[in-house]
Every structure is written in structure tokens, then in C-alpha cells.
Amino acid sequence: MSNIVPSIKKRHIMALAESGKRIDGRGLTDMRKLEIRTNVLDKAEGSATVKLGDTYVIAGIKFEIGDPFPDIPNEGVISVNAEFLPLASPTFESGPPDERAIELARIVDRAFRGAKMINTQRLCIIPGKKVWIVWVDIFILDHCGNLIDASALASLCALMTTKMPRTEVIENEVKVLNEYVPLPISNLPITITLAKIGDKLFVDPSLDEEEVMDCRISVAFVEKNGQEHICAMQKGGPGILTPEELMRAVEIAKVKSQELRKIVLSGGE
Amino acid sequence: MSNIVPSIKKRHIMALAESGKRIDGRGLTDMRKLEIRTNVLDKAEGSATVKLGDTYVIAGIKFEIGDPFPDIPNEGVISVNAEFLPLASPTFESGPPDERAIELARIVDRAFRGAKMINTQRLCIIPGKKVWIVWVDIFILDHCGNLIDASALASLCALMTTKMPRTEVIENEVKVLNEYVPLPISNLPITITLAKIGDKLFVDPSLDEEEVMDCRISVAFVEKNGQEHICAMQKGGPGILTPEELMRAVEIAKVKSQELRKIVLSGGE
Amino acid sequence: MSNIVPSIKKRHIMALAESGKRIDGRGLTDMRKLEIRTNVLDKAEGSATVKLGDTYVIAGIKFEIGDPFPDIPNEGVISVNAEFLPLASPTFESGPPDERAIELARIVDRAFRGAKMINTQRLCIIPGKKVWIVWVDIFILDHCGNLIDASALASLCALMTTKMPRTEVIENEVKVLNEYVPLPISNLPITITLAKIGDKLFVDPSLDEEEVMDCRISVAFVEKNGQEHICAMQKGGPGILTPEELMRAVEIAKVKSQELRKIVLSGGE
Amino acid sequence: MGIRKLISEDGLRIDGRRLDEIRPIRFKIGVLKNADGSAYVEWGKTKILVGVYGPREAHPKHLAVPDRCIVQARYHMAPFSVEERKSPAPSRREIELSKVIREALEPAIFVEMFPRTTIDIFAEVLQADGSTRCATISAASLALADAGIPMRDLVSSIAVAKVEDQIVLDVKDEEDKHGSADMPIAIMPSKNVITLIQMDGMLTYEEFKKAFELAKKGCMEVYKKQRETLESYFKEIKVGLENV
Amino acid sequence: MGIRKLISEDGLRIDGRRLDEIRPIRFKIGVLKNADGSAYVEWGKTKILVGVYGPREAHPKHLAVPDRCIVQARYHMAPFSVEERKSPAPSRREIELSKVIREALEPAIFVEMFPRTTIDIFAEVLQADGSTRCATISAASLALADAGIPMRDLVSSIAVAKVEDQIVLDVKDEEDKHGSADMPIAIMPSKNVITLIQMDGMLTYEEFKKAFELAKKGCMEVYKKQRETLESYFKEIKVGLENV
């Protein structure tokens, strides 16, 4: 494995960036073309696909009745999982989720949690005994860079269109009705990931950019009470950020997340 | 790993087959010597060993009280498992069942299911709550070809001699009595496997034949209402069958399964 | 991997032993310096560290409410586990316990069981329904020889200082109180391990000695009714023992275990 | 489990199909960027994505054999593809189906042309409504073609079943659940050879022959759709190239 | 758990044996076709099959060492070998027993004669009624001999126990469950050396010595049976060869 090709590519990417350009023609803060489709599956209670450039992700939502955690007996459980399918990249292998898939799922999960997006108390069926477990399964179908943002978006859009089954409790037996209500969602966190290459930040990095980046920083924003709040953040990769780069990344993410939230609220694209 | 030896062996086997002969002296539709022994173990509720030539298989039956499947709340569960023990062949390794062992168990299982051999409703203890799980564990002890038929036969004979514990239910508590009734069995599926080598079909293939075969086809027959029915079928291996070969295999399997069923009903050998 | 270095070392160790000496200056029946510290953790219900020379082991005790075994419905459960942490030795790897760790945990466990050290009936909460599971987790922190004795000692001392939560049962619901009683312990088994190198026995073998030993023999003694009893024994390693060597090992272990028990009862060191 | 009739008195099925009618099938080729070949199929409500990698260097290397390529297949169901969430860990059923799917496709591939390599076929069932193995095999042969892998023929696959004593083509979930026999087959249509056959349930020899003939007819319909899709896909590509 | 007496007043055990009496033991050699060596033992109701492969090329290769062969052993219980079905996945107990069984057999093997190879010993407990590790070790040495592996001596093994304050030989399940000490040993009888000793329970030093002597006596009986079986097996083979 020679490092010659990446280092040439890196120099090329950095040279272009000096004049604010990228190898796929975008500006440094431009996202790739985005296509969101929701309710793409009948058997899932919610679903969405996201195409971000050629990156392709699907998220599906399933409900299951289960036990609450002992320390929060009156709240349902959100479980976010990610599978890096071997068909999505020659670098992915079959098997249980590796550290990349686990990190991704936990970043997505933390943004939802930080934003208090889902009212988990409304997922309680019998206090202390039975609650809804909401499974959010993210499947990476084509890996062309920036899986975090695509996955966060697909999960968000799938949850937004999710219909929750109603239940009836008779003598401690739960009966699932054939009626549905929307999932109790309020705040919409939007995650923006930037790659750092040299001293430049690249919004929505492509696979080429990720291969040569020093590190990445993901920042999720949510609007609450008319004000933008950071609700999750994660640096990834073995590089460093200066405090100035961090602040710059947060500011760019704030702007881009607002743009993206508008698109989501307007129903995609 | 040279392919010269197998290809010489294959030519030899095919040449012999032209005159209806096999390297171990059998005719193309002859089975190897069969020895069935039942009730070989005391601690299992049912057991049988089958020797088919040098292929040696044991099946043991155990009962366990468990929960029914939600969609068939009033039926017990049959669980067929196969272990390819490392002592049985230099090609078997320790570890959880691989695709060969899983396929074998599922073929055996499907023949039982297809034939509706066991009245699973009679395995229900408390409707919707507690049922018998019948564990059928197949252990391959010596692998000398045609594991499917030997395993199907060992499982069948073990089940035929299985004694089911009686239970008493007092205030939703199950008490297992020290009394036994036979397992409710009616139809006896018999599986016959044929190897295809060139354009010839070989009943009950030996290990030598399996090593050079193009593919195999297994067909299970059961007699119901005085008529023979196919109750399971499976092609295995990366070769092809012509429609004529398939029909021929089914016809041979019909004859051979009747012969074999007679042996089983007459108590083996 | 050459065997020259170990064989030179072995000859050196054997030559020294002829005059009753060891490479670290000890006599053949001397133990290394021992430091015991108990109650080293707040979140564990009991804990102890043992340093035996440079060998360093920690044991922590946790309680959990669980189901009894069906055949002993009125007794709690002691579960001893050992982890050979990768930081403790270049020869240890991450992953589930291997045969060495499992053997060690089971030797420690058997000495407790053989000595009937813990009154497991007093760990029953609701007979037949709910009992205390006492988790004894042994972590090897630095592997410099004789892990068995250090682990047995750390577990023993941790258990001796363990406080057991009191419970209240109201209508079949278990409530854990914020009160504690000592764990019901009576007999104190002490395990002594000897390495056999050539025809000599080495008490408390160091790593150097273990690397060249033929085999080891561990013997646990407990005092009951004023009399010493053997309560566990295990030979390890692919070597042989003569009957005389075995008897000698048992006699030495009897003496050394009495010495060690005095130290434990006097509060360590 | 109510006693709902699966076949009406005028011989129509719960979704209005005749006994020998297949569901709407739509193939799409070249849907993934990274995979060397890919295809997507909607087969009634069944939705499956297939990606193919290879021929490529065997990984791990000890898989390689000197005189041909190794074909590997993974059939996997998404947790959200079924009514009750399925664990993403491969079940025994998925392991068996991966094997029979591989053995159904391998006969069509000129494996001798690529010694010491592997071809990996990955199928993801995004939604399952019966016939998932048949849909996987049929879509996978298009993905293999998309990857430029030389094949003797496409493999076309469909299932027949016995439902309320009648032999019907291409069963969906509800029919499958209450049917009394199920038989998926796969063939290479232009060679008239079988690469997959499985069966469970109860069929007399006559029913079996009838079922087999119906299945072959169904495979030919699938084959037609596969070829149409391939032709228009390669036409598009050609048109694309001419516009360069 | 009733209070049933395990030893009668006239010193007989529940199966009628005297305190120092072993159960009927029947060895059979050469019972498997594929294995390089094999043996089967019925030891009371305990039934065990052992197969040996090797010396053979180490697999995976990194196991090989340059100056001797590696001995590996797997002790495994069939799910149907015990009262309550046992999961086929190896338990902690099976992993420990595999280790001590290997270490009990290895001293008898001339491991230096086969550098860079492995010898694999696979034992399947088909029915367990006490003493399974001893029966495995005893049968495995016959299987090793059958495989033609040069050995210093056979390994013979048996367990002693303390039951109702008496030292008894060769305990079966019921005795074991209610016994207050259990001590399996293995020896190379003609060398008078110990290759396995384990113990748990409570024995005074005097009881231990008594138990050890009884165990040695038991091992000699096992040894006699092993040798008789071997002799008649090799006689048979010889006769077979003369008839060729």
C-alpha cells in the first residue's frame, strides 16, 4: 500500500482549495445534490432514503414492546443501529458493526437525545412495565463520503414520517390496535460534518476528500425557542483542530444546518 | 491443491457408470448396507444411530418446556440441529454449525414439516403460554458420504421411538410426571439423495462420488391416504440438472423411499 | 521461536535448586513479598488487591438479584470470573476468557465450594424464586507468576470484607435496603501452588520459573473443626508428578497455607 | 387466523391475479456507484438491492483456488423488511439461502476464466413479501451482467405453490403462510437447465409435474423482463457514449 | 432431594457395587473410518467416542512449533448426553476439561518425534453418568495407540470420592451429586507417574492418602482392560492380515 497516490491527491485538493474550489466543482461550503424520499417501505412504520451526491442511505423504523430501563421506568427506548453493508463499499465487510458503524450510530443517537427530539414519555405503555422500543436501523447502501450527515438525515426523515401504533391495556395485557398516531417529535437536529484538510474546512466531504483529510468535525444544531442550539458534536480521525478552526466549523455548521432544516421542513429536495 | 486426482477419479467413475457400475461394486440405484439401532441412550427421550456404509450418524431427542411462537400459540416446537463433529472428518472443524450443517438440518426439518409428521398441537401444555420444545440433535460421527439421508433416517427413527413426558397443570404451574406417552407421529417421510455425475444419477452417493459430483438432488416422499407424496426437495452443489434428470431423480427416489420405509417400519436392517 | 534461552535458564534454575536456592534469592519454600489491601473500591460491595512479588491482582464483588438454579432453589449463586487483561502481559490478548483464565477461575471457585466457605442458603431472598448472585470478578493487572494463589487470595480477602445488602420482600416484590450485613463466611481456604522443575518443587513460582517448569500443582487447605482439610487440588501443565512429589507438595502446601491464613486473619501483610 | 379464502370462486387470488399470473416486476440496473455491478428489483411488494464485486483478489487470500474464481453470496434481510423487526445477525434461514442462491448463480458464470479471484454477490432484502430468494437470484444475474462478468445465460427464478389445492404461480406472503406446498426454482432459460430447486409441503407426482411446468413458464416471463431491462440499459449506455 | 442412603449397612452402593469396585467398562478400538485412530468406551452408563487425527500439518499454520508436535484436545458433551438438554456451545467446564485432558495425555506422547505437526484428540460424550473425564482419557490413549502414535505408556484414569464419609471408587452421577469430595486422577501405570490430579470437597490428609491409593488401584484395573482390548484388537488385525 503506497501512500503516493493519496499524497498527490491531497496536494491537488489543497491547491484547489486555496482558490475556494473542490475537485467536484463545489465551493468549500457547498453540499452535494440532496434527494430525500420518505415512506419508501410499507412494512416499516417509518422509512426514508437519502442520496447525498452518490452516497446512498436508507433508514427504517420498527416498533417493539419491551421493558423500560430500570432508572427511567416511564420512558420508551430509542435504539439507533447502523450497518455498513458490504455492497456499499469494497472496504466494508460482513459481520457485526465495527467501530465506524458504532460511532456513526451513536453520533446520530446523541443528536436526537441532545435535542430531546422524541418525547420518550409518550412511548410508555404500562408505567414501569411495558414501553415501546423504537428501532432506528440505518443501512449504508453506497458509501461515497459523509455517511454521518446522510445517516442523521435519513433517520430524522424516517422518524418524522413514522406512525406509532396505538395500544390498549386491559388487565395488564397490551393489545396493539390497528390505529396509528404520529411519533411525538418536536425539535429537529441537523448534523453538518466538515473535513479538515490542511487548514481548510470542507462541508459535506466526498470520499476523495475523506481519504486525505486530517480529521473531521460534526456539529448538530437544533432550533429551540427560536434560538439555535448546538446539540451534538464529534471530532473524528487522528488529526488536530485549532480552536479557531473549531469555532469556524461551528459557525459554518450553524448556517448550513438552518439551510438544510428548511429543506427537510419543506418536504425534501 | 491440484485438481488432477479428482478429475482422474471422475473419469473412472463415469466410465464405470456407463456399464451401470460403481467403484464400490454397487449398481447405480443401490444403497449401501444400512444398520439402524434405536434407543441407544438412556438419558435421551429418543435416540437412534444409523450406519449407511461407513457413514455413521446419531440422533438424540430431548424435551424442554418453553414459550410457543406468537403466531402459533397452541403448538409445540420442533428444533432440528446438526453438528458436523471434528472427529467425523478431517474437513470438519470445531465451532458453530457452518452452512453445510445448517442446510442439512433444515432439509431434514422441512421433510418432517412438509409431511406434517408430528402433531405439534399435541405438544401444547398451556395454550398460548407453555409448550414442549422437542430438540432433535443430529451428530455426524463419521462422514463417508450422503449425510442427508443418514441424518434424516436417524432423526426419523429417534423420533419414532421417543417417549414424551406427561404433564399436569395445576394453577398455571407445570409439573412433569414420571409417565410417558409416545410422540404423536403419523406420516413417515423418507429422503433419498442422488448425486449427478456427468449425465448419470447415483443413489446414496459415497464420499468418493460426492467429491466429483456436479450436484446432488434430495427428494423426500411420504405416504398419505395410500398415495405417495413428495414432501421436500433440495438441489445442492454448483451444478445443473436437466428437467429430464430431475424427473428421473424423483421417480427413482419414489421407489427407493418406499423400499426404505418398509425397512424402517419392519424395525431396521 | 528458539528454545535455547529457556533451556539455559532451566539448567541454571535447576543447578541453583540443588543447593536450595532460587534466582530471585528465595529458598524453595519461600513465598514472595505479599501485600494485601482490602476495600480499595467504593462502588464494589467488596474488593481487594494482592501483590505477590510483582504479580498484581484485583478482585471486586458485586451483587445482583437473579433466579436460583432449579436443582438448588433455596441457595444463592457464587460466580467467579477471571480476566487476563492485555495490560498485564505481552502474552495476553483482548477477548473472552481463554482456557487459562477459565481454569484459574474454576480452581478458585472449587476451593470456595470445597470448603463450603459461603453459606449460600443465606443468599436466598424468596425461596425458589429470587436469590443473590454474588459476582467475584478477578482482574489480572500484572502477570509475574503464580496467578492462581494471588487470585485465590484476592478473591478470599474481597469476600471477607464484602457487605451484603439487606432486602425486604413485600408481596413478592424485592426491595433492596440501604443496609448491609457481612457476607456469611466461615471457612477460609488458602491455595498454595508449587512448580515442579526437574525433581524439585518451588513454592509460589515466579514467571521465570513458570516458563521452564514441567508442571504445577495447586493445593488448597481449609481448617475445619480444628483440623486441616484439603479442599481443592489441581495439576496444571503437560508434565508428570511422581506419587512422592505429590505427597511432598501436599505436605508443603499444608504448612504454607497455615502461615498464609494467619497473615490473612491478622489483616494482611 | 381467520378462514379467509385465498382463491375466489372465479379463480382469482387475493390481489386479483389469476392462478398463473405473476406480480408486477420491475428491474433496475446500475443503481450503485461503488459496486462493480448492481441491480434493484421490485417484485410485488418485495424490494431487493443486489451489489456485485469482482472478479477481485481473494480476501482472505487462502480462499483463492488456482483454477477458477470462487463465487460467494450473502443474502441478508434488513431488520425493517418484515412485520416483526428481525435481528441484523444472519439467521440459519439466511445462511441456507445464501448457499442455495450461490449454487443457483454459479453454474451460469464462467468461473474458469478468473483463477485465484472471488466474485462477491451481496443481496439486501429491503422489504419481504414472498419470493425473496427468486427475486434475489433474478436481480443478481442482472448485477453480474452489469459487472461485465461473462455468463452462459441469465438465471431466472420464480416460485410455485399449492394454495387451497390449486397450483399457483408466484406466491406472496399471505398465500405462502397458508399454502400447503412451496417450490422455488431457477433455470437458465436458453439452456433449459435447472440451477435451483427446493420444495416443501405435499405434492403428488402429478401435481409436482404440473407445478414444475408452471414454474418454467413463470421463469420465461421473468427472463423476458430481465432481457428487456438489460437491453434498454445497454442502449442507454450506448446512447450516452455516442453523446460524448 | 430425599435423604436416600448411598451406601447400605453391608457396605454396598446403590448399584450394588462394593466401595472399591469399578463399574463394567468396555472399550472398543478402531470404530471410525475417517479418524486416524478411534476408540469407544462404555463405562457404566457413560458412553464416549474418541477420534484422533495426526500427526498432521498444523492448521492454522502459526500453531506449528519447530521442535515438537502440538497436542490439542476437545472434550465435548452432546446435548442429549445429560438430563437437561445442554447447549452444544462449549461451556466453561468443557473448556477446562479439554485443557486437563490434553495435559493428562501429552506426557505419554513422544512429541519431539513430530516437529511442526499437530495431534488432535476429539472426544464426544454421548451419555454422561459420572467419570466422563476419566473415561475420555482412558479411551483417548487407546485411540492414540490406534493412530500409531508412539507413546511412553497408556494413560489410565479413574475417580475416587468421599460418599457418606467413606472413600469409594468410580462414582456415578447420583453418588457424585451427593458426595462430599471428588478426586479424578490419571497415571501412566508402568511408570507410576501422575498425569492428572484434581480434587474438590474436603479430605483430611489421611483420607487423601487412602483415596489416592484406591485411585491407583482403580487405574491398574482400567489399565488391564485397556491392554486386553488393545491386544485382542491387534490380534484381530494380525489375523486379518494373515488371511489376505
Place this chain on the structure above:
Amino acid sequence: MGIRKLISEDGLRIDGRRLDEIRPIRFKIGVLKNADGSAYVEWGKTKILVGVYGPREAHPKHLAVPDRCIVQARYHMAPFSVEERKSPAPSRREIELSKVIREALEPAIFVEMFPRTTIDIFAEVLQADGSTRCATISAASLALADAGIPMRDLVSSIAVAKVEDQIVLDVKDEEDKHGSADMPIAIMPSKNVITLIQMDGMLTYEEFKKAFELAKKGCMEVYKKQRETLESYFKEIKVGLENV
């Protein structure tokens, strides 16, 4: 979950600390014999042991890369380190933290100096009372220094949080549980660069900036303690050497 105030009216926290006050931190270097470098930290009630091996030959070998060493980290919690016993198998949380800890330390290591090798960092949390990842990173840089691995700078780490609408430094368990935001960071203090930042909860941009500044201040305090420990450790070693 009672409504206990976590911050008193005079701005003190449940353990009496001011908002910007860190807990008592005590590092110890060179605590293990086998590891090439080691450190132990008590950080309030949090207790962590770190051992470092390397640079050493990559194992398995395919991990090796030709132009630098591979850094690996394992963050693991002892079952007895928390209120409810934790299974010793690595959880998803531990797997993620192992990754971010590795990525927080790697920028400080001159990885190009040791091609084809690995450096392995093993951290065991013996008791967890908040800030375990920060304590691990801070102790691990001392263990790396103890192993003699050339570094650009130490890495110093601490967490800030929002508790009852105030930004506080170095939260312990109880504060963390009821806090509304948590942000661990790690920096190389003499370089003023960030090697780890994570956050969850809700912070306005202004709160974030304030939190970040407070965290940097906290890291400098940790850095001071790290350097003091290192200096007295190497002084001791030097004194020891002079006495030889």
C-alpha cells in the same frame, strides 16, 4: 429522581467545589512491571490503570503499515467499576470511546518514527465516577511517556457540562446524570490544538464558547499535574540511577 439541587445558592456543588474547580487528581507513573509504560490515576473517585506496549511488532502482521506505526487503544470498564455490575464484554459505548481515545492520543505521537510496528494502549476503569475518558487520555499520555515513546506534547483532557443552567468544570456522576449538556475535550496544551471534542445536550453558541474556554483552563490544570508527576518520577529514576 428527587429534585435535589446540584448547585447551592452560594455557587457550590454537591461535593463543595466551585463551578470552575476540578476534583483532586493524583497521577502515578510506572506502576506495572510488564507493560513498557504505565500510569494510574485517581480523579475524584474515578480510578483508572493504563498500560502501554510498544512500539512492537504488529500482531497480527497484516496490521503493519510501511510508513508509520499503528496506534491501538482499548478502553474497558471492570464489571465492579459501576453501581450495577457491567458485563465484561465490550459494550458499544466502550468501542466508541476506544476509538475517540485513540484519535485523541495519536496526534501527539511521532508515528512516522516506528514503521511497521504497533503501539497498544490498554486502559482499565477500576472505578467510574464521571470523566473516565478524560482521565484515561490524561493518564495514557503519561504511560506513553513512561514507555519512552517520543511525543509532540502531553495530551490533557477534561469535561465541562451544563448543570442547572450553569457551565461547570469536571462533572462527577451525579451531576452528569442530571446535567443538560456534557462536553469532553482534549488538547495538546503547549501547541494549543484540540485532539478530542465531543458534545451532547444543548448549548447556545455563547454557552459553547464559554464552556470551551473553561475546558481549556481545566486542561491546563491537568497539564500542570501531569508535568509535576512526570518530573518527580524522572527525578526519582535519576536519583535511583545515581545510587547505583
